[in-house]
């Protein structure tokens with residue numbers, strides 16, 4: 001076999017290589033300009049990613065230990081009346097003689113003084129906290145302690161600067177020293193956070209359900225108006241078709257999050273605003289999908305059923321409905337699934353659901369609680385995703 | 397029950413866009429005949445069929461079925477008459493997502509009380525009738541299958557069973573085998589032939605292949621550009637006539 005030799009090319013017309021052509025260079029230059037501007041305008045700062053790790057670390061760590069279970073907490077508390085004003089006597093709040101006891105060298109002391117606090121009769125080998133409680137009942141932590149095998153402890157505290165009570169009364173008295181030992185008992189139970197998150201997740205799922213349902217009810221009639229093959233048969237119909245489609249397209253392009261903000265202004269914070277936001281957005285999305293489905297139905301069966309002498313209603317029931325209902329169901333389930341995902345963020349702007357408490361937890365730096373919410377969202381969204389895929393496969 | 401007679405007089409159809417699909421077509425079909433319509437694509441075969449059951453409104457002319465002028469019937473009367481005209485389509489026109497049984501039963505809708513049928517409730521004896529018709533076309537075991545899971549030949553047989561549910565006296569078959577292979581074409585046409593011979597149903601059938609037309613037709617009508625250019629018995633179509641109908645360059649293809 002002889003290799004084919006390409007005929008010698010005319011050297012006159014030899015074009016410049018592609019990478020040297022003006023078009024290509026212009027393109028490269030243009031792209032460079034676009035990305036350089038983009039880099040600046042979005043303030044991309046890669047070192048910040050490294051510097052910020054220390055802030056995000058507690059969150060990431062807490063993500064793997066969400067607050068899901070807790071035990072009952074038992075508390076032992078003893079109080080002692082104190083005074084920081086030598087002129088005023090402390091009150092007497094004598095603990096029952098049988099229980100744990102707290103003692104100090106003197107109950108009349110001064111702000112900034114060192115005070116040796118001893119206790120006995122507490123739960124053995126426990127750990128506790130000492131608080132200074134001001135006249136209006138606000139505790140301030142002043143120390144921690146561990147009890148020994150006999151339930152005794154000794155710790156030195158500094159008397160804090162505290163509110164001394166109203167100007168008129170005997171100021172400086174009515175202070176209290178509080179020792180509290182806590183420990184967990186009993187079986188593991190779902191934590192308060194878990195219960196709250198659970199409740200809010202259910203609210204989220206139902207928020208999505210209500211939003212989707214309202215959307216279905218509105219989208220079905222609208223979709224018939226937005227189907228070219230049914231509506232656009234005369235000038236009036238064409239106008240209706242055009243308006244319906246424009247409504248779908250415009251509304252669809254507004255993020256539900258923005259709609260939620262509008263509705264929280266309108267009907268107030270809470271899940272109702274979220275329902276309305278999802279409903280309006282979904283009407284547009286479903287309406288468009290439904291219309292396209294109606295436009296793509298096969299006219300063959302309609303003709304065939306009409307030819308048997310069936311009534312128009314029977315034609316719709318036997319030739320149209322079977323063609324559009326399964327895809328309608330599939331779209332709708334998919335939409336509900338999407339809406340559950342959206343309703344988790346709608347809470348961030350006050351539209352109800354789990355997003356609302358997730359945002360609170362994050363703001364209060366309660367990362368373990370936030371982790372619970374994040375995991376719950378992940379699980380529910382994944383489960384619904386799977387479920388909707390299964391149902392859609394069955395239906396279509 | 398014997399087949400219906402059909403008489404078409406000066407039938408014309410002009411579509412709204414100005415296309416003249418039929419031009420002054422007249423012919424008669426006696427009860428129990430198997431008439432084949434041939435003609436090039438676009439010659440007006442489908443339009444003619446649909447003017448006969450008024451799925452398309454003719455522009456002018458008259459159509460008589462058993463001496464009833466159907467062009468004068470009201471919409472409701474026409475619907476009642478349609479029950480006795482079965483129609484079979486090139487693309488089968490089954491509801492693909494419904495079961496075979498539902499597709500067959502839907503042929504009976506014209507006879508059923510409208511409200512019951514809307515909730516997909518069919519009387520026992522109608523279901524029995526549907527099963528009997530499925531047995532007749534040889535696929536009773538497919539009753540519960542979704543229609544789109546059947547082969548083309550099987551789908552067309554469901555189409556025939558659906559038409560049989562109407563207890564028709566006239567069957568309009570619009571290129572019933574154009575999307576089937578030769579062997580399957582014969583099996584489907586043999587079912588139509590049997591209905592024609594045994595039950596005496598009048599059949600009007602559009603076909604593309606002259607060989608099939610010769611084999612099954614007792615009479616042949618030829619359309620060309622919306623005009624009836626030939627009618628006669630199959631044996632009379634010779635080379636010259638063939639070229640008249642299909643154009644000078646046509647070559648006859650045998651299908652066996």
Ligand SMILES: Nc1ncnc2c1ncn2[C@@H]1O[C@H](COP(=O)(O)OP(=O)(O)OP(=O)(O)O)[C@@H](O)[C@H]1O
Pocket residue numbers: 411412413415416417435436437438439440441442443444
């Ligand atoms: N709805 C319609 N509007 C306008 N013109 C149409 C319409 N339906 C058919 N026609 C035209 O009418 C003529 C006859 O069409 P028809 O479908 O009856 O032909 P046919 O013989 O059945 O062709 P084929 O073998 O391709 O099915 C064609 O020129 C076609 O383009």
Ligand SMILES: [Mg+2]
Pocket residue numbers: 441442443570571
């Ligand atoms: Mg046709």
